[in-house]
Amino acid sequence: MALLARSLRIVLAALLAIQPELVETARAQEAAAQAASLPVADEEAYKPVDKDERGLWMDTEEGERQLKASQQVIRDPALNAYVRKVLCNLVGPGKCASIRLYIVRTPDFNASMAVNGAMVVYSGLLLRTQNEAQLAAVLGHEYTHFAGHHGLRMFRQVKEKSAAAAWLAFTGIGLIASFSMAASLFSYSRDMEREADSGGLALMAAAGYDTREASKVWEQLRAEMDATAAVRNTKSRKDKNGGIFATHPPTAERVANLAQMATANPGVAGATGLDSYSAAMGHWWPVFFDDQLKRNDLGASDYLLAALAQQGWSPWLLYARGELYRRRALGNDIADAEKFYSQGIEAGGELPELWRGRGLARLKLERPEDGKTDLNEYLRRSPDAVDKAMIAMMAGETR
Numbered sequence: 001m002a003l004l005a006r007s008l009r010i011v012l013a014a015l016l017a018i019q020p021e022l023v024e025t026a027r028a029q030e031a032a033a034q035a036a037s038l039p040v041a042d043e044e045a046y047k048p049v050d051k052d053e054r055g056l057w058m059d060t061e062e063g064e065r066q067l068k069a070s071q072q073v074i075r076d077p078a079l080n081a082y083v084r085k086v087l088c089n090l091v092g093p094g095k096c097a098s099i100r101l102y103i104v105r106t107p108d109f110n111a112s113m114a115v116n117g118a119m120v121v122y123s124g125l126l127l128r129t130q131n132e133a134q135l136a137a138v139l140g141h142e143y144t145h146f147a148g149h150h151g152l153r154m155f156r157q158v159k160e161k162s163a164a165a166a167w168l169a170f171t172g173i174g175l176i177a178s179f180s181m182a183a184s185l186f187s188y189s190r191d192m193e194r195e196a197d198s199g200g201l202a203l204m205a206a207a208g209y210d211t212r213e214a215s216k217v218w219e220q221l222r223a224e225m226d227a228t229a230a231v232r233n234t235k236s237r238k239d240k241n242g243g244i245f246a247t248h249p250p251t252a253e254r255v256a257n258l259a260q261m262a263t264a265n266p267g268v269a270g271a272t273g274l275d276s277y278s279a280a281m282g283h284w285w286p287v288f289f290d291d292q293l294k295r296n297d298l299g300a301s302d303y304l305l306a307a308l309a310q311q312g313w314s315p316w317l318l319y320a321r322g323e324l325y326r327r328r329a330l331g332n333d334i335a336d337a338e339k340f341y342s343q344g345i346e347a348g349g350e351l352p353e354l355w356r357g358r359g360l361a362r363l364k365l366e367r368p369e370d371g372k373t374d375l376n377e378y379l380r381r382s383p384d385a386v387d388k389a390m391i392a393m394m395a396g397e398t399r
């Protein structure tokens, strides 16, 4: 039974703390990670109370050590400081100080908080929440799971009840192969989800945000799923579990409950923190959107772009629009893409990728000299670009 409990803990710790691909990345750096020690929690931080919880905690700390060394963690101090500031607004400086925050570069919508106080925020979430209040809604939700010890409660329930989980633990199949199965077994219960929604909204209100933004997060996810389905000509999965929203289905019931709670506890009307959010994310959105494009989900990408362009087409949004059309490459897409990159450049865009995109589009449009000029301009503006060898080859010897 001890072995079973430990195996379950490892699966759960992996689920709560890290993505499967992060395990792979991190393993390569295990030696370095072992040297790293975790920060000491302050006196306000929660301590594990019994054997189950201590074991779960230890395995989670091991997961955190691996995560800490991962290349996918974004270390930009400004971005980290901003997300932490939002978190501290919600939970107060004392509790906030003991939380370790990891912003992970991956295009999925997700955030989680492990039982030991390690919070993980995916870049795909930062691309989807449209203002500070919406980000606060998700962080408050995850914090409520943590503060209510939902991870431990879930672990105990599974340990007592689930024969499937026992089998999973004993077969010794790797965590990665069994991850999707584990995800369905280890989803929080509906009661815990309701508790997290209501606790998160209360934190938002107390911190002075407009709580109507909480239900919008999930409404937007539903609209995005519709957009994915419309382009793929399939049925929307918005009322199903699974996919990238597996652990947090954006159900109509969730949207309705949150909207109702916001009526009862409105917070500060109009306090969405849109400007501070845009200022903090502006530098990163092109990177996050580029990752999103690689998911090859045209409907969702188009939807996200339109949502972000609600306040006008900034140079980077024009860049992103250009990328979307250039990669789709149907009908007049390449010519339209070339136009969007040009508009971005004319609007004073500094992003070197505007020239890369336009150069590649112009090569496709059989304007080789213009294309090469743009690619050389890209290399001049971005001399350390990861793709410089390939682009230099395409730019030819015209320099």
Ligand SMILES: [Zn+2]
Residues within 6 Å of the ligand: 141, 145, 188, 192, 193, 196, 248
């Ligand atoms: Zn949740």
